[in-house]
Amino acid sequence: MRLSKIFPALVAISVISTPIAGAATLEADTSQEKCVATNTDDSAVVHFWDSLEDDVREQRLDELDAQDPGIKAAIESYIAQDSGAPTSAELQTRLDNIQSGEGLAMLIPEDSTDPALVDPNATEQFKTEYTYDEAVSIANSITDDSAASVLTQLQEAAEASTRTAEIRAEKFAERTDDYNQTQQALKADFQACIDTIDDARPIPTQYLILGGAIAVAIIALGARAWSNSRKTSKHGA
Incomplete structure (x- = not known):
């Protein structure tokens, strides 16, 4: 899951934190009055962002390869951990030489990134447990066009950020309907959890x-x- 790389490009993390709650299973813990997300890697929300980030990376690597032929293959070799693959320092030097404006970590899938390039605090932003009040707040905050506010933030962030951020905003703009569908499904899941907790209350x-x-x-x-x-x-x- 590569969502942690999206956060730095956003003006307010709270808007994106809702999709992270997405899960293949959202269970109601009636004794604690919580909604617990499980199987998050299989959720439609996570698949949406993973697919988006794959396309963003592919396009950006193609653009960089046009400036420095062979750099895409070199980065992919590094990702695959091939023997004889260039080091992260060597790749970053090539990126700096063409003034890409990006760090190597921005161009690499999170699950294959060198630990030295990963923000150790990134995963702390992901939640899998929500109190009853938080669940109600999330369900109420998801509108019919939740993508609109996210797109605005991505576009604003892209204006003063990297080319990768620009591509992310462009790709997201093409998939707003898909994003809204994942959010409506998420809203229904949270509402079902809320109803279960309500029904279990004495x-x-x-x-x-x-x-x-x-x-x-x-x-x-x-x-x-x-x-x-x-x-x-x-x-x-």
Whole structure:
């Protein structure tokens, strides 16, 4: 999952943090009143961003290869960890020589990146457990066009960032419908979790008392009606 590389390009991380909650399974922990995301690597949300980042990297490497023939093959060799592949320092030097403006880590899949190039705090931004209130907030924040705000942030970030950021905004603009579909599915998952927690909550005592009082009142009214009908019958007799 390469989502951590998207965060630095955003003005506000909170907008993108919602999709990270995406999971193949979103389970309700009724005892703790939490929504727990599992199988996150299989979620449609993660697949969306992984696919987008694959296309962004492919296009950017093609562009760089036009400036420095062979650099794409060299970077791919480094990713594959081939014997005799260039070092990260050598590749970064080539990127600097053509003034790419990018660090090598921005052009490499996260799961194959040299640990020395990875931000150790990146994974701390990913959440897999949400309180009831957080789940409600997320469900309410997902609109029919959630992609609009994300696209705006990506475009604004691209104006003062790298060519990779520009490509990311362009690719995202082509897939807003797909993104919105993943978000609506995510909203439905969170709402289902919220409903499950609501259904598992005990009925408040005051409602039980009120319900009992109403039942007593109904019985009393029924008894009175029956008594009145008896009196009417006797009078008629």
